Amino acid sequence: xxxxxxxxxxxxxxxxxxxxxxxxxxxxxxxxxxxxxxxxxxxxxxxxxxxxxxxxxxxxxxxxxxxxxxxxxxxxxxxxxxxxxxxxxxxxxxxxxxx
Amino acid sequence: xxxxxxxxxxxxxxxxxxxxxxxxxxxxxxxxxxxxxxxxxxxxxxxxxxxxxxxxxxxxxxxxxxxxxxxxxxxxxxxxxxxxxxxxxxxxxxxxxxxxxxxxxxxxxxxxxxxxxxxxxxxxxxxxxxxxxxxxxxxxxxxxxxxxxxxxxxxxxxxxxxxxxxxxxxxxxxxxxxxxxxxxxxxxxxxxxxxxxxxxxxxxxxxxxxxxxxxxxxxxxxxxxxxxxxxxxxxxxxxxxxxxxxxxxxxxxxxxxxxxxxxxxxxxxxxxxxxxxxxxxxxxxxxxxxxxxxxxxxxxxxxxxxxxxxxxxxxxxxxxxxxxx
Numbered sequence: 001x002x003x004x005x006x007x008x009x010x011x012x013x014x015x016x017x018x019x020x021x022x023x024x025x026x027x028x029x030x031x032x033x034x035x036x037x038x039x040x041x042x043x044x045x046x047x048x049x050x051x052x053x054x055x056x057x058x059x060x061x062x063x064x065x066x067x068x069x070x071x072x073x074x075x076x077x078x079x080x081x082x083x084x085x086x087x088x089x090x091x092x093x094x095x096x097x098x099x
Numbered sequence: 100x101x102x103x104x105x106x107x108x109x110x111x112x113x114x115x116x117x118x119x120x121x122x123x124x125x126x127x128x129x130x131x132x133x134x135x136x137x138x139x140x141x142x143x144x145x146x147x148x149x150x151x152x153x154x155x156x157x158x159x160x161x162x163x164x165x166x167x168x169x170x171x172x173x174x175x176x177x178x179x180x181x182x183x184x185x186x187x188x189x190x191x192x193x194x195x196x197x198x199x200x201x202x203x204x205x206x207x208x209x210x211x212x213x214x215x216x217x218x219x220x221x222x223x224x225x226x227x228x229x230x231x232x233x234x235x236x237x238x239x240x241x242x243x244x245x246x247x248x249x250x251x252x253x254x255x256x257x258x259x260x261x262x263x264x265x266x267x268x269x270x271x272x273x274x275x276x277x278x279x280x281x282x283x284x285x286x287x288x289x290x291x292x293x294x295x296x297x298x299x300x301x302x303x304x305x306x307x308x309x310x311x312x313x314x315x316x317x318x319x320x321x322x323x324x325x326x327x328x329x330x331x332x333x334x335x336x337x338x339x340x341x342x343x344x345x346x347x348x349x350x351x352x353x354x355x356x357x358x359x360x361x362x363x364x365x366x367x368x369x370x371x372x373x374x375x376x377x378x379x380x381x382x383x384x385x386x387x388x389x390x391x392x393x394x395x396x397x398x399x400x401x402x403x404x405x406x407x408x409x410x411x412x413x414x415x416x417x418x419x420x421x422x423x424x
Contacts, residue, residue, distance in 0.1 A: 028334070028336065035229070036232060040135055040232075040335070043334050062112050063109070069105070075104060075108065078108050081112070082108070082111045082114075083115075086115045086119055088122060089122045091325075092323075092325050
């Protein structure tokens with residue numbers, strides 16, 4: 001049960017990303033009928049505001065999980081969540097090392 | 100768990116969250132800038148060069164975007180007009196069918212004066228065609244295919260001249276890459292002239308994104324390039340990774356292909372030409388002609404060589420498409 005609770009942030013992260021991507025695709029499909037100029041703006045607004053909302057939801061959840069984490073395994077799960085969170089940037093940095 | 104660990108993990112999470120939010124957010128913004136730019140207005144028409152033409156509208160293949168173009172009949176030595184051989188002429192990125200940057204209007208006029216009819220049009224999102232995302236050929240190849248469909252089955256803009264007997268394609272820069280992609284799947288394009296085409300666009304975009312200044316961010320570090328390309332796909336359905344003429348150019352054979360490239364091209368380096376040529380000539384039935392233009396910068400071979408360019412291109416089309424009827 002403790003492990004599941006500690007895994008909550010990583011699971012929620014996956015759900016939030018899936019939701020955000022899904023919502024953005026729906027926004028693209030709906031606004032596409034109004035022409036690309038509208039679609040372009042709608043998609044960016046939905047995506048960026050979704051990112052901020054998802055970030056706030058995730059931060060709240062992580063805060064709670066950190067307060068409740070009371071075992072080494074839950075602690076390491078949180079560290080793993082942080083690593084997963086940085087993976088997009090880390091993967092890019094691996095491809096583009098600084099000169 | 101002790102206070103120190105809690106603080107460490109909280110700090111790690113905040114840092115990871117902020118970095119990722121910033122990275123994804125900025126990449127999304129770059130992607131938005133990448134896929135569209137306000138079209139350049141068209142100032143001149145073929146009439147300004149003394150040619151007869153008809154303004155035409157036709158749909159792209161599959162997604163039916165209404166594209167705007169000029170249907171310019173060829174002029175025979177005795178002054179009669181002909182549409183016996185039609186060339187679909189395709190401009191470069193963020194240009195239009197006038198394309199003053201690479202002098203496409205002057206080139207199409209020169210071809211018309213040598214008896215080659217020309218259908219010159221604005222690709223989606225450019226010139227007077229409707230706004231659409233820029234995909235560097237991946238989607239725009241449908242525009243070229245739409246132009247071919249229009250010439251073969253659309254309403255004839257000048258019915259008294261009949262329909263074309265044969266169709267060729269000519270493109271410059273992104274237009275060249277787009278014609279290569281279209282010709283590899285449409286056998287009705289009987290011959291192709293490709294001037295300054297890229298083998299694949301992603302390496303060029305990655306380099307250009309790193310050079311680019313995006314307001315209000317300023318100069319964009321190269322680390323944003325991969326994610327901006329992924330974001331373009333995710334947010335706008337633009338798959339820049341599909342703009343790879345090198346993957347399909349071999350399918351143009353046995354139809355004749357003329358590859359032109361300038362040695363001083365620093366936008367699409369000549370290595371792209373060498374790569375395309377290597378693949379295009381790999382088949383036993385390949386008919387590839389090449390011309391490396393000394394000291395010509397990107398898409399400037401026509402500007403640099405003028406009459407020689409026209410002579411070579413016309414000779415290629417005469418051999419590939421037959422004489423004007």
